[in-house]
Amino acid sequence: MTIDNLPLLKIVNIVSNVASQRYNANRVIRLLMIGKEYALEHQDQELAAHISYLQEAVEIHSNYFCAFSLLQQNEFYEAWCKLEEVEKGLLFFQSRQKDRPDYWDEFLVSGKYKFIEEHVSRWQELFPYELYLSPGMIYKQNCSICNNVINPRKPCGHNDGEIYNGEFRERLLSDIRYDHIALVNKPANKFCVVFPISEFDEVTNGYNKSMDIYDYSLVKGVISCLTDPFQAWDYSVRKIERDSDYFESIGVGENDSCPCGSEKKYVNCCMNLTITGLRYEVYLNRS
Incomplete structure (x- = not known):
């Protein structure tokens, strides 16, 4: 599919530049709905198909922004659901590769859809x-x-x-x-x-x-460092070992909960043992 409709091309450019300029999603959705009505009235199936793809694209952006905002508000399960909606939208695009408009590959790059795909996956991996x-x-x-x-x-x-x-x-x-x-x-x-x-x-x-009993400390740690939905970040995980000298140095007492997470008292659990754990290291792009 090619595109030669100037009003629609303008909307394509607005959506594709989402990373550098926050467009009004509701306004763009209304414009797309008007455009689809026009296409159907004139029996222009190709134009209607263009608009359908753009509607899906705007929905992905809208859900991604909403997920980021919910994370900032510590609304973790609600953010998780929005991330799932984003993932499903991206999977739909992948399944329709053979029928995508001819400008679509460039559009996905400029619209930061690869970025969204990578970072949605990273967020999901941090959830408990x-x-x-x-x-x-x-x-x-x-x-x-x-x-x-x-x-x-x-x-x-x-x-x-x-x-x-x-x-x-x-x-x-x-x-x-x-x-x-x-x-x-x-x-x-x-x-x-x-x-x-x-x-x-x-x-x-x-x-x-x-009851939400889950530990969101990893998610909280990352979102607290970010200022923008399109700020790039990544993380790595490595094993670490801590002995009793270390836990004594940070103030863990005999009657405190054991750092291994067993909920037993430290003295009755791992006080004389080395505890193996995981260390998450997050890398931020501050440019």
């Missing part, structure tokens, strides 16, 4: 989440374009991920019934983090609130 819920379900599927039931023996004629009238074809689920839930450590859906629930509430006669 290890277990997730993976629900098994029975459901019906309908085509988002024609609303017909999707049947392998009788396809509706629309293909997953293709653009029709400016909309990506998706599978819409209905009549969802859950039949089991599994605990996994490598989920397809990273939103379903396991949180313990609070104590029984006699007022509501039930358990009504989850």
Whole structure:
């Protein structure tokens, strides 16, 4: 696909320069919606497809900025969910390589999408989440374009991920019934983090609130050093060993919690042992 529509080209340039100038995402989204309406009125499927790609691109930027802001506010799970939305958006772009507009590779570079991909992955690696819920379900599927039931023996004629009238074809689920839930450590859906629930509430006669018991110190340490969503950073991890002399020097007493994390008293755990741990070293680009 090539592009020769000047108003649309202006929007492409605005979005692609996101790292150097913060555009008004809501305004650009409104302009894109107007442009899509125009394309559909004139039956310009190619222009509608261009706009659909740009809508996805703006959504990635918007979610990435939102995730960074939530991290600064210590809203960690909410930030995690936004990072997951960014990851899914980037995966969509990767899956559509053969149909991307001809300017798209340059657009992804200027729009900092490679940067976003790398740093979303780094943020996710620093989060303490290890277990997730993976629900098994029975459901019906309908085509988002024609609303017909999707049947392998009788396809509706629309293909997953293709653009029709400016909309990506998706599978819409209905009549969802859950039949089991599994605990996994490598989920397809990273939103379903396991949180313990609070104590029984006699007022509501039930358990009504989850507790966030996770240690976000690594994430807090990095976000406290950053001033801009596009400030580059990386980290390394190495093993370190600490003996009793070291812990005595930093004030760990016999009756304090053991530094190994066992929650036992130091004297009853590792007081006469060497403790092996991990040291995270973060590198910032201050240019």
